[in-house]
Structures are given as structure tokens and as C-alpha cells.
Amino acid sequence: MKRGLIISLLALLLALAGCGGVSREAYDRVCAERDALQARLEEAEALPVTVSGTFAARVRDLIPDYVLDSETPRVAVVTLFQSGPFTLQVGDLAQELEIGGTYVFEIEPREDLEITAEEYEGGAPFADEAISRYGLRIAGFRAAREDEFGLDSSCIVFEKRD
Numbered sequence: 001m002k003r004g005l006i007i008s009l010l011a012l013l014l015a016l017a018g019c020g021g022v023s024r025e026a027y028d029r030v031c032a033e034r035d036a037l038q039a040r041l042e043e044a045e046a047l048p049v050t051v052s053g054t055f056a057a058r059v060r061d062l063i064p065d066y067v068l069d070s071e072t073p074r075v076a077v078v079t080l081f082q083s084g085p086f087t088l089q090v091g092d093l094a095q096e097l098e099i100g101g102t103y104v105f106e107i108e109p110r111e112d113l114e115i116t117a118e119e120y121e122g123g124a125p126f127a128d129e130a131i132s133r134y135g136l137r138i139a140g141f142r143a144a145r146e147d148e149f150g151l152d153s154s155c156i157v158f159e160k161r162d
Contacts (some may be wrong), residue, residue, distance in 0.1 A: 051107065103142065108136070
């Protein structure tokens, strides 16, 4: 009994000796880290934006959607200037496109989008990335003039909403 009591007292003394507290330096370091993370969180909060614009692309192929109908072309395989191909859901507009033609596609304005301040400051990505990242849709198209197909052919715009 005495032996158990002595062992319990020694264990209690060792446990209390380990509770020396936190140094002021460690506390300040943790507070600074917390403040930095809070600032990053505030930067990452979503900004309401409207996305709209146009981009020029060359149609490489017209293919079916394969989900709705395995025969009617509804998807255009397109390339931006000096880029790899990507698919573009054009729906019934595919009937009016010609393989090998270069078109200026108009993006259907999207007003329900929220992006981070970092994304906003970085500007709009190229059309292929913006379409897949933000789920953008095509509202229409027209034949491109020769001066509309090049490095400056993507005119996607983010506008902040209040």
C-alpha cells in the first residue's frame, strides 16, 4: 500500500514537472502563424464575378456527344492558337460549323460565379482552361477575321459584382 502511494506521488510529481508552461517566444510565434493564416483565409474568400467574352479557335473535328446521341455532332474539337486540342460543347450550333474553319466563339455570360482574390488578380485563364474550370457555355459564334486568330485571340473577362 505504501509502495503504491509512493509510486503514485512520484508519477504525479513527474507529470507536474512537465507542465512548465509555454515560453513567450513560442506563444508569439504561434500568434504570428495564426495571423498569417487568417490573412490567407481572408484573401481566399470568394469574390462574386461575371464571366463573359470571346475567343477564337479552329475547328478540327465535329463529334457526337455519345451520352445523348451517338450520331449527331454536338461537340467541336478545337484548338486555340498554338495549343493542343480540347472539346467544346456547342450543341445544335455544330450543324453550322465547318471542319477547318476558324471562328470567334462567344461565351454565355455567367453571373453566378465566385472566385478567389488570387484568381481575380491573376486574370482570366486561356479559354480551354476557363471553360473546363468554370463550366462556361457557348452562346454563339461567327467566322473569324484573319487578324482575330493569334496570341491575343482570347478575350475572356472577369468583372467584379457588388
